[in-house]
Amino acid sequence: MTRDHHLEGLTVVAMSGGVDSAVAAALLVRQGVPAVGVTLRVWPSQRPVDPGERFDSCCSPAAVDDARAVAAALGIRHYVLNYEAEFDREVVQYFTDAYLAGETPNPCVACNARLKFGSLLNRARGWGATRVATGHYARIARDPASGRLLLRRAADPRKDQSYFLYSLSQAQLGAALFPVGHLPKEETRRIAAELGLAVAGKPDSQEVCFAPKDYRPYLRQRAGAGITPGVIRDTAGTVRGQHQGLALYTVGQRRGLGLGNPRPLYVIDLDPATNEVVVGEDRDLWTRTVWVEALNWIAVPTLEAPRRVLAKIRYAQEAAAAVVAPAGGGGVSLTFDAPQRAVAPGQVAAFYDAADPDLLVGGGTIRRQTAAPDQGA
Amino acid sequence: MKVYLDHNATTPLDAKVLAAMLPYLTERFGNASSLHAWGQEARQAMEAARTTVARALGSRDKDTIVFTGGGTEADNLALVGVALAQQAHGRHLIVSSVEHHAVLHAAAFLGRQGFEVTRLPVDAEGLLDPEAVRQAIRPDTVLVSLMHGNNETGVLFPVAAIGRICRERRVTLHCDAVQSYGKLPLDVEALQVDLLSVSAHKIHGPKGVGALYIRRGTRMQPLLHGGAQERSRRAGTENVAGAVGLAAATTLALQDQAAAAERMAELRDRLEQGLLAAALGAVRNGHPTQRLPHTSNLAFPGLEAESLILALDLQGIAVSSGAACSSGALEPSHVLAAMGQPRHRAESAIRFSLGRGSTAEEIDRVLEVLPPLVARMRRLHSGGHAVSGQGAAAPGRPRPEAESGPEGPPGTPEPRAA
Numbered sequence: 001m002t003r004d005h006h007l008e009g010l011t012v013v014a015m016s017g018g019v020d021s022a023v024a025a026a027l028l029v030r031q032g033v034p035a036v037g038v039t040l041r042v043w044p045s046q047r048p049v050d051p052g053e054r055f056d057s058c059c060s061p062a063a064v065d066d067a068r069a070v071a072a073a074l075g076i077r078h079y080v081l082n083y084e085a086e087f088d089r090e091v092v093q094y095f096t097d098a099y100l101a102g103e104t105p106n107p108c109v110a111c112n113a114r115l116k117f118g119s120l121l122n123r124a125r126g127w128g129a130t131r132v133a134t135g136h137y138a139r140i141a142r143d144p145a146s147g148r149l150l151l152r153r154a155a156d157p158r159k160d161q162s163y164f165l166y167s168l169s170q171a172q173l174g175a176a177l178f179p180v181g182h183l184p185k186e187e188t189r190r191i192a193a194e195l196g197l198a199v200a201g202k203p204d205s206q207e208v209c210f211a212p213k214d215y216r217p218y219l220r221q222r223a224g225a226g227i228t229p230g231v232i233r234d235t236a237g238t239v240r241g242q243h244q245g246l247a248l249y250t251v252g253q254r255r256g257l258g259l260g261n262p263r264p265l266y267v268i269d270l271d272p273a274t275n276e277v278v279v280g281e282d283r284d285l286w287t288r289t290v291w292v293e294a295l296n297w298i299a300v301p302t303l304e305a306p307r308r309v310l311a312k313i314r315y316a317q318e319a320a321a322a323v324v325a326p327a328g329g330g331g332v333s334l335t336f337d338a339p340q341r342a343v344a345p346g347q348v349a350a351f352y353d354a355a356d357p358d359l360l361v362g363g364g365t366i367r368r369q370t371a372a373p374d375q376g377a
Numbered sequence: 378m379k380v381y382l383d384h385n386a387t388t389p390l391d392a393k394v395l396a397a398m399l400p401y402l403t404e405r406f407g408n409a410s411s412l413h414a415w416g417q418e419a420r421q422a423m424e425a426a427r428t429t430v431a432r433a434l435g436s437r438d439k440d441t442i443v444f445t446g447g448g449t450e451a452d453n454l455a456l457v458g459v460a461l462a463q464q465a466h467g468r469h470l471i472v473s474s475v476e477h478h479a480v481l482h483a484a485a486f487l488g489r490q491g492f493e494v495t496r497l498p499v500d501a502e503g504l505l506d507p508e509a510v511r512q513a514i515r516p517d518t519v520l521v522s523l524m525h526g527n528n529e530t531g532v533l534f535p536v537a538a539i540g541r542i543c544r545e546r547r548v549t550l551h552c553d554a555v556q557s558y559g560k561l562p563l564d565v566e567a568l569q570v571d572l573l574s575v576s577a578h579k580i581h582g583p584k585g586v587g588a589l590y591i592r593r594g595t596r597m598q599p600l601l602h603g604g605a606q607e608r609s610r611r612a613g614t615e616n617v618a619g620a621v622g623l624a625a626a627t628t629l630a631l632q633d634q635a636a637a638a639e640r641m642a643e644l645r646d647r648l649e650q651g652l653l654a655a656a657l658g659a660v661r662n663g664h665p666t667q668r669l670p671h672t673s674n675l676a677f678p679g680l681e682a683e684s685l686i687l688a689l690d691l692q693g694i695a696v697s698s699g700a701a702c703s704s705g706a707l708e709p710s711h712v713l714a715a716m717g718q719p720r721h722r723a724e725s726a727i728r729f730s731l732g733r734g735s736t737a738e739e740i741d742r743v744l745e746v747l748p749p750l751v752a753r754m755r756r757l758h759s760g761g762h763a764v765s766g767q768g769a770a771a772p773g774r775p776r777p778e779a780e781s782g783p784e785g786p787p788g789t790p791e792p793r794a795a
Contacts, residue, residue, distance in 0.1 A: 010691070036691065081687075127687055
């Protein structure tokens with residue numbers, strides 16, 4: 001077999017059309033790393049765009065053009081890959097199924113693990129490349145003692161995205177590059193401006209890319225038949241009203257319930273078995289112990305004993321002190337020192353080391369606890 | 378070593394063609410419709426070019442040639458022009474299901490204007506039975522439009538036999554010969570066609586110019602309205618340099634036609650046999666002999682054409698997955714679908730299209746690069762998502778099965794239909 005000399009160390013940069021992946025590509029080019037850019041086209045190329053909707057988030061047609069322009073400016077090749085079917089199957093369907101099951105999904109986690117560092121990495125290897133780089137804010141390091149690859153928070157704590165990357169395996173981390181992980185966001189923008197990249201001033205994307213602003217209309221359109229109305233009960237078991245379908249509610253939600261009550265009522269539970277929404281007062285939203293499954297460990301091969309950690313149960317939240325402990329059935333229990341508000345099943349729980357808060361120990365998916373509900377604070 | 382095997386998408390401009398065109402882009406810039414010396418010079422070049430193209434198609438009458446802005450415009454002029462002019466007589470058209478989009482989408486446009494369009498099927502090898510045309514013709518049929526050589530598979534249609542039938546039934550016949558022009562002999566009398574489309578950039582001419590042969594007496598309407606250029610069949614200032622380029626490219630192609638066809642067919646077969654023999658699980662699409670000499674379409678079931686094309690490009694080898702217009706969109710090929718192929722097999726098909734400058738060294742380079750690349754991709758593919766973490770981010774769902782392995786002989790039932 002001929003060796004692909006010019007492909008030695010080729011890195012495929014997943015370019016979303018945003019500033020972070022643009023600068024990631026630029027930094028690699030600057031370092032002399034052979035790189036090609038790819039953009040995953042996750043929508044039909046002729047997707048009718050609602051004229052009122054500003055659809056230029058990640059991977060939209062406009063974003064594809066932006067990525068192409070950046071690659072041209074950097075002098076690297078750029079390919080648009082058709083990820084329509086795969087994105088639908090691996091991300092959108094998971095997102096839909098999770099909501100229908102009363103959970104709050106994390107589509108970015110699925111997209112990272114299954115697409116960018118799943119099938120894209122696999123494809124890249126087929127092309128002869130060895131690595132996939134993205135514009136994520138996180139850092140990879142090797143633990144000299146254990147030899148394991150570690151995932152650490154980004155240098156810029158405001159931008160850290162290690163939470164969304166908790167599920168990467170050692171093999172995936174070994175092939176991943178996060179060139180902007182050590183940069184403050186301002187520095188990323190400065191580099192983009194310095195290179196004259198047109199995307200330098202683009203706003204950060206914050207929303208679910210395929211359902212900007214509000215996911216509910218999208219969900220209705222996709223899974224309308226699976227969205228079944230049911231009853232709303234309070235904690236005493238009294239029926240308080242009707243809901244339009246579990247998928248349209250999230251734990252902690254207060255608005256849009258249409259219930260008259262002297263004190264504010266919140267969604268505290270979504271029960272897929274009975275298709276019931278349970279509401280309660282603010283104090284019913286607080287819990288100390290959370291059940292976590294579908295685990296992935298990064299800093300350690302597995303969790304053998306209870307361990308003090310700093311845990312995050314949603315992206316936009318400070319990590320809080322807790323103890324994570326092995327439990328039966330392949331899950332772990334996560335017990336916080338102080339009660340946490342509105343824990344939503346389906347969301348990721350990420351565990352950071354108590355002594356080294358930048359180090360991601362591992363994480364998993366929060367599951368609704370059916371056996372021994374612990375609602376008390 | 379760079380290897381360009383995407384000549385059905387476009388070809389490099391021949392230096393001789395450029396040399397012929399240059400004066401008409403510079404000092405001989407006149408408007409061919411002007412009365413003065415500048416105009417006369419341009420007019421002369423235009424009419425000489427017209428004569429060259431007419432003769433290349435076996436027409437003794439240069440005024441049967443209308444220059445257009447390319448093959449797509451020629452096809453649109455043929456379909457829409459005939460349909461509008463003859464609609465009092467009938468509103469039914471016949472095309473095949475494997476035509477280029479320039480014909481299919483023009484027919485669909487007419488369909489939305491109230492015309493009825495019959496799309497004739499092809500068999501598994503891409504062939505069309507002329508008797509199917511006879512059976513499809515109705516009293517209200519005004520146009521049959523069928524291609525000469527298919528752009529994706531190279532498969533040739535029996536145009537002469539279809540021509541006889543259309544003449545018998547007095548139905549206008551259009552033939553999209555964009556891929557055959559310059560590569561195979563074309564004679565509008567032998568083929569008995571009334572309209573025939575050609576393009577310059579497929580034969581080392583410039584982009585943006587083509588021509589439509591229109592038999593005398595064919596009832597048509599123009600698409601573009603304005604001045605009386607092209608005998609009022611195509612308004613707009615004449616693209617003199619373009620017409621000269623088309624003529625120069627035509628002359629060059631005809632000079633070497635038989636020898637070039639033989640050479641390209643030999644290289645094409647060397648490539649095809651090499652790949653089919655390399656135990657890559659490759660399968661040929663389209664009839665093995667009844668096709669253009671320079672086109673090969675091979676499927677690699679279980680792999681994705683998109684990935685293969687990209688990997689080859691990284692090695693400096695240009696191929697495509699079918700019509701270039703479809704690449705980027707990468708909709709599965711309508712041609713392969715019409716040949717009855719399941720979507721996943723169609724999505725694994727690559728088109729190699731040679732040019733008259735293709736060399737044995739280039740073919741050997743592909744034979745050196747492609748087999749190990751296919752083997753590697755098959756290995757990774759059968760490993761599936763081996764790189765995925767054990768802790769799935771989301772509830773696990775069964776993944777689609779790995780597709781047929783490299784050992785799967787051609788013709789085995791395909792494992793999945795999705």
